[in-house]
Amino acid sequence: MSVENDPFVRVHDLSIDIPVANGVLHAVRDVSFEIQKGQTLCIVGESGSGKSMLALGIIGLLPHRATRVASEISFGGVDLQNLSRSELSMIRGRRVAMIFQEPMTSLNPCYTIGDQMIEMAVRHLQMGVTDAQDCARMWLEKVGIPASSERLKQYPHQLSGGLRQRVMIAMMLMCEPELIIADEPTTALDVTIQAQVLHVLSSLQHELGLTMLFITHDLGVVSRIADQIAVMYAGTFVEIGSAQAVLDTPQHPYTRGLLDCIPGFSTRSRDGKLGTISGAVPSLIGVASGCAFSNRCPNAVAECTQGQNPEPRVVGNQYVRCLMPKSSLILADH
Amino acid sequence: MSEISSIFTENPTEELTPGQLLRRRIRSHHGIILGCLLLIFIILMAALAPILAPHDPYQQVLLSRLKPPVWMSGGTWVHPLGTDHLGRDYLSRLMYGAQISLLIGFATAAISGVIGVGLGLIAGYFGGRVDQLVMFLVTVKLSVPTILVALAVVQLVGGSLQVVIVVLGLLLWHQFTVVTRSVTMQIRDMDYVTSARTIGLSTTRLLLTEILPNITNQIIVVLTLTMASAIVIEAALSFLGVGVQPPLPSWGIMIAEGKEHIFFRPWLVIIPGVALLTLVLGINLLGDGIRDVTVPQGRS
Amino acid sequence: MLSYLFRRFGLACWVALCVSILTFALLHFSIDPAIAMAGEDATSEDIELIRIAYGYDRPIWIQFGEWLFSALKGDFGISPYFGLPVQDLILDRMPVTFTLGALSIAFALGFGIPLGVVAAIFPNTWIDRLSLSIAVFGQAIPNFWFSLLLMIIFAVNLQWLPVSGSESMWSYVLPTIVLGTNAIPPIMRLTRTGMLDTLSADYIRTAWAKGLPPHVVYFKHALRNAIIPVVAVVSIQAAHLLGGSIVVESVFALHGLGMLAYESILRSDIPTMQAVILIFSAFFIGFSALSDVLNAYFDPRIRVQ
Numbered sequence: 047m048s049v050e051n052d053p054f055v056r057v058h059d060l061s062i063d064i065p066v067a068n069g070v071l072h073a074v075r076d077v078s079f080e081i082q083k084g085q086t087l088c089i090v091g092e093s094g095s096g097k098s099m100l101a102l103g104i105i106g107l108l109p110h111r112a113t114r115v116a117s118e119i120s121f122g123g124v125d126l127q128n129l130s131r132s133e134l135s136m137i138r139g140r141r142v143a144m145i146f147q148e149p150m151t152s153l154n155p156c157y158t159i160g161d162q163m164i165e166m167a168v169r170h171l172q173m174g175v176t177d178a179q180d181c182a183r184m185w186l187e188k189v190g191i192p193a194s195s196e197r198l199k200q201y202p203h204q205l206s207g208g209l210r211q212r213v214m215i216a217m218m219l220m221c222e223p224e225l226i227i228a229d230e231p232t233t234a235l236d237v238t239i240q241a242q243v244l245h246v247l248s249s250l251q252h253e254l255g256l257t258m259l260f261i262t263h264d265l266g267v268v269s270r271i272a273d274q275i276a277v278m279y280a281g282t283f284v285e286i287g288s289a290q291a292v293l294d295t296p297q298h299p300y301t302r303g304l305l306d307c308i309p310g311f312s313t314r315s316r317d318g319k320l321g322t323i324s325g326a327v328p329s330l331i332g333v334a335s336g337c338a339f340s341n342r343c344p345n346a347v348a349e350c351t352q353g354q355n356p357e358p359r360v361v362g363n364q365y366v367r368c369l370m371p372k373s374s375l376i377l378a379d380h
Numbered sequence: 381m382s383e384i385s386s387i388f389t390e391n392p393t394e395e396l397t398p399g400q401l402l403r404r405r406i407r408s409h410h411g412i413i414l415g416c417l418l419l420i421f422i423i424l425m426a427a428l429a430p431i432l433a434p435h436d437p438y439q440q441v442l443l444s445r446l447k448p449p450v451w452m453s454g455g456t457w458v459h460p461l462g463t464d465h466l467g468r469d470y471l472s473r474l475m476y477g478a479q480i481s482l483l484i485g486f487a488t489a490a491i492s493g494v495i496g497v498g499l500g501l502i503a504g505y506f507g508g509r510v511d512q513l514v515m516f517l518v519t520v521k522l523s524v525p526t527i528l529v530a531l532a533v534v535q536l537v538g539g540s541l542q543v544v545i546v547v548l549g550l551l552l553w554h555q556f557t558v559v560t561r562s563v564t565m566q567i568r569d570m571d572y573v574t575s576a577r578t579i580g581l582s583t584t585r586l587l588l589t590e591i592l593p594n595i596t597n598q599i600i601v602v603l604t605l606t607m608a609s610a611i612v613i614e615a616a617l618s619f620l621g622v623g624v625q626p627p628l629p630s631w632g633i634m635i636a637e638g639k640e641h642i643f644f645r646p647w648l649v650i651i652p653g654v655a656l657l658t659l660v661l662g663i664n665l666l667g668d669g670i671r672d673v674t675v676p677q678g679r680s
Numbered sequence: 681m682l683s684y685l686f687r688r689f690g691l692a693c694w695v696a697l698c699v700s701i702l703t704f705a706l707l708h709f710s711i712d713p714a715i716a717m718a719g720e721d722a723t724s725e726d727i728e729l730i731r732i733a734y735g736y737d738r739p740i741w742i743q744f745g746e747w748l749f750s751a752l753k754g755d756f757g758i759s760p761y762f763g764l765p766v767q768d769l770i771l772d773r774m775p776v777t778f779t780l781g782a783l784s785i786a787f788a789l790g791f792g793i794p795l796g797v798v799a800a801i802f803p804n805t806w807i808d809r810l811s812l813s814i815a816v817f818g819q820a821i822p823n824f825w826f827s828l829l830l831m832i833i834f835a836v837n838l839q840w841l842p843v844s845g846s847e848s849m850w851s852y853v854l855p856t857i858v859l860g861t862n863a864i865p866p867i868m869r870l871t872r873t874g875m876l877d878t879l880s881a882d883y884i885r886t887a888w889a890k891g892l893p894p895h896v897v898y899f900k901h902a903l904r905n906a907i908i909p910v911v912a913v914v915s916i917q918a919a920h921l922l923g924g925s926i927v928v929e930s931v932f933a934l935h936g937l938g939m940l941a942y943e944s945i946l947r948s949d950i951p952t953m954q955a956v957i958l959i960f961s962a963f964f965i966g967f968s969a970l971s972d973v974l975n976a977y978f979d980p981r982i983r984v985q
Binding site: 516519520522523524525526527528529531532533535536537608612615616619620621622632635639642646649650653656657660661664665668 | 691694695696698699702703706707710711716816817819820821822823824825828829831832919922923924926927930941942945946948953956957960961964965968
């Protein structure tokens with residue numbers, strides 16, 4: 047939802063296509079959002095919804111074959127679309143950071159933690175090696191890793207998954223960027239570790255006033271850290287609004303289905319059955335006809351399968367791409 | 381709940397049989413096509429030599445020694461590629477030389493193939509001590525400097541086409557063994573082999589009818605590589621004066637004889653070398669191409 | 681790691697023993713050494729005299745044992761053709777072959793690795809196809825003919841380099857190019873494959889996300905991982921290089937071990953042939969063992985077998 051003040055992150059009409067063997071895969075379709083400075087937008091969606099492609103597309107790390115089209119991609123006034131490769135590489139790591147899902151494989155096995163952190167400070171902050179070492183040590187402590195001097199000399203394989211992810215966070219934040227994009231940073235970790243890492247990330251965000259784009263499929267995480275929520279399905283945002291609005295009064299049938307699947311969020315009675323969404327995500331190759339969710343939607347009518355992807359409209363306190371959102375239903379809920 | 385099928389219209393995927401898929405991949409693989417063309421060209425040259433060669437490759441005409449090829453001054457169409465130091469027509473010698481190279485290639489590859497595949501099958505199938513023994517033999521073989529030993533033995537025994545073929549056949553089997561062994565080990569424990577065993581198939585029949593057909597692709601690749609090696613080694617041996625003896629028109633011998641005149645008549649060296657390069661290039665491209673094209677589906 | 685080293689060394693010793701038995705038998709059964717030594721015009725009495733004088737009438741395993749015993753002490757006998765102790769000949773020729781070998785490997789690495797890296801950074805472009813074409817040609821071209829070709833172009837026509845001999849470092853240029861070109865294809869292909877695999881790894885994506893410049897990503901992060909299998913291959917290539925030196929040294933008249941091998945074979949000089957084959961085999965065994973050890977060092981799973 048755009049607000050009166052100037053939003054920090056602005057993405058409008060972003061689409062990403064990838065040519066595949068039997069056609070063109072529309073991985074991301076007409077995604078738009080804005081984030082205020084210091085706030086967190088959580089993008090929720092299942093595997094294959096295009097969330098990771100969206101993240102990579104914003105910072106320009108898509109595979110070669112992919113094409114990206116948008117009317118705007120900018121943050122803090124910097125237009126990310128028209129930068130040269132070297133300008134983009136100066137901005138990555140320095141003003142926008144990205145944290146990935148797989149801590150086990152995201153660090154180079156041949157170099158020490160210290161090496162990999164120091165090169166960040168040297169590259170972006172023009173520090174000398176000793177200063178960079180101090181900076182690295184300080185940041186390891188900030189993410190809650192004790193004995194930082196010894197850790198700097200260790201290799202990634204000597205650390206557990208949780209520790210590696212903390213190192214990633216420290217490494218990506220040590221140049222104090224303004225925007226973090228986190229693509230499911232806790233998904234690959236043990237449940238007990240997830241909470242710790244999440245806590246580290248979110249407290250650093252508040253300390254530094256960072257704007258965050260947080261991608262996840264875990265609604266529990268979302269409820270804890272989101273200011274805004276965007277629900278992504280089949281490459282497009284089906285619902286986007288403030289966290290409270292989306293969680294308390296979900297409008298899109300898919301959102302409602304997702305929340306129904308989770309005890310505690312479900313709008314059903316406590317003793318009722320857990321919800322499911324039958325059917326499967328359709329293939330994204332080829333020409334779209336109507337709403338992507340229509341084959342699984344309990345509210346679908348004939349118009350839903352015709353024409354284009356429904357345009358976002360204001361329903362309640364959020365934007366929804368739906369011809370039959372909850373508020374307009376006259377049938378009883380089931 | 382409405383039943384609406386996929387809202388995206390996909391391009392229809394064709395269902396191809398494995399044979400059709402293979403043929404399509406072969407046709408679009410430039411290396412295989414080029415390799416085939418080059419190889420066929422040389423094979424035709426060899427096969428049609430008795431019909432198309434303008435002269436007898438052994439006939440010496442001392443009055444027309446060292447004539448240049450037709451595209452240089454002094455060259456005529458009587459001898460399109462000129463003549464050598466004994467007045468023999470170069471084109472005819474080149475064409476008959478193709479026969480020698482191809483013969484060496486096929487015969488050596490056949491001999492080393494039989495030895496290598498046989499050893500590989502035994503090692504892969506029986507495993508254990510037998511496997512250790514065969515792998516030890518392979519290690520010993522790999523530690524033997526091939527060209528050196530080939531040179532030594534052929535020189536000492538006396539050079540001839542048959543000796544070269546036998547010696548090289550005994551020196552080039554190791555790659556067959558390694559490949560056959562590893563594939564046999566993979567296949568050995570598969571269900572269709574076990575079921576063949578349970579219906580009482582004898583080991584030999586098992587090896588021949590169940591396992592062998594499945595390793596054919598890899599064996600063909602090794603076959604081409606071994607052929608290329610044999611051809612090059614034979615040429616090198618002949619070049620060094622060991623191996624096939626003059627007046628046979630081995631390309632190696634032609635290059636050696638041409639070496640004496642390298643300063644003023646370099647074509648004597650260049651022409652047979654280009655033929656050799658063409659043949660080896662063709663075989664290598666074909667072998668590489670077959671390897672690319674028969675890679676299991678999951679890898680592409 | 682240490683136990684693997686011991687096992688590998690033990691295996692190498694057994695292999696060396698077998699190779700020397702094999703070559704000894706091969707040589708002695710291919711030709712009667714007494715006849716070889718006596719030459720073409722010798723009478724049968726001369727041949728008998730030689731046979732007894734040099735002990736060729738004794739059972740073959742005694743001859744072998746004696747030869748092996750002396751060989752382990754470094755005494756390979758006297759060369760009938762050169763009239764010198766074989767070990768002197770070998771020591772005299774070794775530096776040339778070592779120089780040639782080292783230069784050729786350096787040449788192959790200096791061209792093979794960059795070509796492989798560039799081909800991986802720009803896959804399926806003309807750069808990639810050019811590199812692969814170079815690899816295909818390098819593998820197909822017979823080294824003795826390539827030597828002559830280079831000789832024609834550079835020594836005869838352009839007169840830049842000496843045709844033969846080993847007087848100056850310039851004499852090493854053409855032979856290095858020939859031997860090096862044969863070793864470039866496997867190095868280039870392996871580097872390319874390794875780089876392609878490495879460039880699609882997650883930690884490379886992290887390196888890009890860190891905003892590191894391309895040369896740092898490619899050479900510091902990617903190559904370091906991709907180069908590992910190449911090291912083992914270089915060892916094998918060194919062995920092949922040695923085999924190739926026989927032809928190349930002979931064509932360019934470089935007086936190294938390769939040329940010594942050729943000369944001794946032409947003259948049926950059996951003591952020298954035996955020694956040279958043993959030395960070559962020792963290097964082959966050594967290089968292949970080194971290659972296995974390097975592979976095991978980088979991939980712990982191999983050590984367990």
